[in-house]
Amino acid sequence: MTTTAVRPAARPELLSLLGRTPLVRVTAELPGPHPGFWAKLEGLAAGGMKARAAVSMLLGARERGELRPGAPVVESTSGTLGIGLAFAGQALGHPVVLVGDSELEPSMRQLLRAHGVRLELVDRPAPRGGWQAARLARLQELLAVLPGAYWPDQYNNPDNSAGYASLAAELIDRLDHLDILVCSVGTGGHSAGVIGPLRRRWPALRLIGVDSTGSTIFGQPARPRLMRGLGSSIHPRNVAYEAFDEVHWVGPAEAVDSCRCLAHSSFVSGGWSTGAAARVAAWAARVHPGAVVATVFPDGPHRYLGTVYDDDFAAAHGLDPATAAARPVEIPHPRAAEATGWVRCTRVTDPLKALPHPERKP
Numbered sequence: 341m342t343t344t345a346v347r348p349a350a351r352p353e354l355l356s357l358l359g360r361t362p363l364v365r366v367t368a369e370l371p372g373p374h375p376g377f378w379a380k381l382e383g384l385a386a387g388g389m390k391a392r393a394a395v396s397m398l399l400g401a402r403e404r405g406e407l408r409p410g411a412p413v414v415e416s417t418s419g420t421l422g423i424g425l426a427f428a429g430q431a432l433g434h435p436v437v438l439v440g441d442s443e444l445e446p447s448m449r450q451l452l453r454a455h456g457v458r459l460e461l462v463d464r465p466a467p468r469g470g471w472q473a474a475r476l477a478r479l480q481e482l483l484a485v486l487p488g489a490y491w492p493d494q495y496n497n498p499d500n501s502a503g504y505a506s507l508a509a510e511l512i513d514r515l516d517h518l519d520i521l522v523c524s525v526g527t528g529g530h531s532a533g534v535i536g537p538l539r540r541r542w543p544a545l546r547l548i549g550v551d552s553t554g555s556t557i558f559g560q561p562a563r564p565r566l567m568r569g570l571g572s573s574i575h576p577r578n579v580a581y582e583a584f585d586e587v588h589w590v591g592p593a594e595a596v597d598s599c600r601c602l603a604h605s606s607f608v609s610g611g612w613s614t615g616a617a618a619r620v621a622a623w624a625a626r627v628h629p630g631a632v633v634a635t636v637f638p639d640g641p642h643r644y645l646g647t648v649y650d651d652d653f654a655a656a657h658g659l660d661p662a663t664a665a666a667r668p669v670e671i672p673h674p675r676a677a678e679a680t681g682w683v684r685c686t687r688v689t690d691p692l693k694a695l696p697h698p699e700r701k702p
Contacts, residue, residue: 347410348456350433357386358395359506363514363634368605370598370622371666377522377621377633380511383610383640387427389507390638393529394424396503397492398432411488412437416475418568419448420639421494421527426455437486439479441471443568448643470564472573494527495576504533511538511634518542520628522621522635524550524570524613525557525587528579530636535583548624549587549688550616553681558587559674559691566592566657567612569638581690588623588668589679590616592657597664598622599648603641610637611644619682623667 361384367376382389401407414437415425422438429436437458440449444461452459460482466473483489494500507530511518521538523531531549539545554563555571558581562573595615602618603609614637621635647653654660668684671677674691 348430348433348435351430352432354386354427354431355395358391359385359510361385361510363511364606364608366602366606366608366618366621368601370601370619371664372626374622374626375629377625377635378515379608379618379621380507380634380636381608382507382636382638383614388420388423388639389530389636390421390424391427392424392506393494393500393503393527393533394421394428394492395431397494397497397499398425398428398434398490400497400499400502401490401492402432407434407490408488410434411490412486414479414482414486414489414491415439415494416472416479418471419444419452419643420569422448422452422457423455425492426452426457430456437482437489439475439482441465441475443471445643445646447646465564470562470573494529494578495572495574496578498578500527500529500578501533501580504530505537507636508534508537512541515632515634517632518545518634519631520546520548520624520633522548522550522617522624522633524617524636524638525579526570526572526576526613528557528576530638532578532580532583535580539583546585547583548620549584550613550620551587551589552612552616553589553591553679553683555589556691558589558685559689560589560679567595567616569611570595570613570616575690575692579690581688584688586684586686587674587688588616588620588685589683590619591665591679591681593659593661593664594619594682596648596654596659597661599641599644600661603649608637609641610639611641611648613638615648 412435462474465471552571554565556562598619599615617635625633665682668682
């Protein structure tokens, strides 16, 4: 095993590429007509949406002395944060070592390595915690043998959320008013990072979280998940549970149907998180006539050509658009029933706390 990493030259000029992504109006039927919603196209950013968080986490660690100049950065990723860290590593002059798993798409592996990342892959999920837990176990082994290595710990690092202050500022700059914000939830970073500044601007703003079926973030049982980059098998501490007015769990059939509808009718599309968030944003615009609704499209479609946009993949996994739900099933509490398709709950709780947060009222 190689225990040293070559220190790359810093390229601070790359930081000028952060953010400033387009905001577009989406009116494609998802799956039926709706008044339209605004979508922030983070997939068009250099390094993707999570470059904002990656740069924030590394700069914060450097300021605290936790990350020395040129020291390696080690993190677990299902792909999206990996691209962001590759960007941040080049900009700030740090070698990046990422722990992925054997379900990471070949195209993503190639792209990460092309950006100079050292990629470690685990080949089997952990009995408890699945791929996520297996990646984290391998990460701990790497930290023990890489001198001076820094682990950002994206799931629990407040600098993750802080990196999205710029995203909130861009939304405030472009929108005169905002009633409802729809955010996909994985680490919980971008929803936690934007909701504070946005509610200071618009105090009555409602926040809708979008999770994956099989994710345990909002209190559902952990199950194997087909969708990557959305949901979690652990409970990230960056999730601002008290900020959410409701949560929707969306299944892969709904996400695929939405992604393909977007690609066909709006040209702008993305992957699992984008499809799920778009479906819920369209629903929110439909059931709240006159409300200004916005969401964030975390990525673009290119990573998903062999999954979301592949007919053979869809058929093999039973992802028939005809079976995709057109509206959510309502449950009174996150543990009232297991979500196997699109489900909505207006009672949001932190599963790790004995007492739930008070329910936010409309």
